[in-house]
Amino acid sequence: MGSVVKGMEKKGLSLHALGVICGLTAGVWLGAAEAPTKLVTAGYSPFAISLCMVAGVFTARWTFPTLLKGTGYVFTDLWERKHLIVWALLAGALWAVANTLTVFAIRDVGLAVAFPLWNMNSLIGLIWGRVLFCELKGASAKNIGKVVVGAVAIVVAAVLLGFSTLHGGTAMGSHALSGIIAAIGASLMWGTMYVPYRKAYLSGMNPLSFVTAFTVGELGTVLALTLALDGGTHSSAFQLLHVRGAVFWLFLGGFMWVIGDLFQQFATKYLGIGRGIPLSNTNQLWGLAWGALVFGELASADRAHKLLVVAGSIVMILGALAISTAVASAREESSTNEAVLRECNRYGLDYNATIASMGGDEFSDRSQRKRWWDYAILAAATGVFLWLGIRAVVPPLQMDGRWIAVLGLVLVVSLAVGTWSLWRRTRFS
């Protein structure tokens, strides 16, 4: 990230560099979001864990847009492009179904096999980006090579890192085939989920507005799936919500995931899905770092497994580097403008304003004034986290405090760099 930051000029940070910073920051936060959920070890159903986490996501989702822009701005943005509300709900539903499929995949084939399979979502996104939004159209052979090889390298690295966590005792379930199908299904869902993301940003919508509607689809679908597939109102999800001490960690995981996802949304806006998804998929590296360094998950790993970690990490970094340096040419940008024109013609949007918005410029003097209910939303969300936080109980798990400090510092620094870059270049637009 440092080399990218060096490339900044005064308010002249390129949109490509901004997208790369957002993609890498997304990876750091999405990877770290797995850590708090490790503290919930009691035998709750995966649906229950997922629902509590999404409840935390929902709470946090409304906080950031309200804090940064105010609900007046967000709802005006949504109303000006009402068709995108449907797209956002669809994306939220895709996320929820994918997340539930991963539960089945983990149950049947284990995380080490399932994770690399669903991480192939970046390749699905690459295909949709090319077919639907003209991404990489007009790009030089060198740039196409960098993006495709980089995306494939990150998937290969995910396989290596996944197998590094596979120990002898990890057995394939008797439903291995259904587990693999579930993981591939999750990959297809998540890869396709970026279609609505990109659609919204080609129409000039602010990512903060999009996620506000997205999260309604997300929570509604997870709730419906829990009721339909996890015992209805008898689901352990509803009991878990009453368990003192456990819920906070799931909410915290959801909160961190929201920060990561927001940066992922901005990466999708400024890089497109072909480049944005692989960069945020570097989250596996950070998830592994938390697992191995803080929770000692590789303490008993042999030399071969450690070698897989080193090889996987190097391949992933090289893949991210390849994509980061594939700056879109003028010809490729003109193809993107064609995709914007298609959206403007179909949905009656102002082309020039939309192009300006794509470049991170505000296209109207829309009010960002905060109303009393904005402060009420912020206070309520903060109150929920504080209320859960003071009841939180740290389970007796062995954790390395020094590595928590180091990785926590990485989180803070990445957040500071990402936030500052977005603010300076686009004012979070």
Add this chain to the structure above:
Amino acid sequence: MGLSREARKIVGDSHFWVPFFVLLLGIALLVALS
């Protein structure tokens, strides 16, 4: 009215059917697996 016009634009957009059918496929997969 305005909303039905928006709805027609959405269903007339070939892009819409890609995530829509993928979502249906995912739900069918979930039902089959559970």
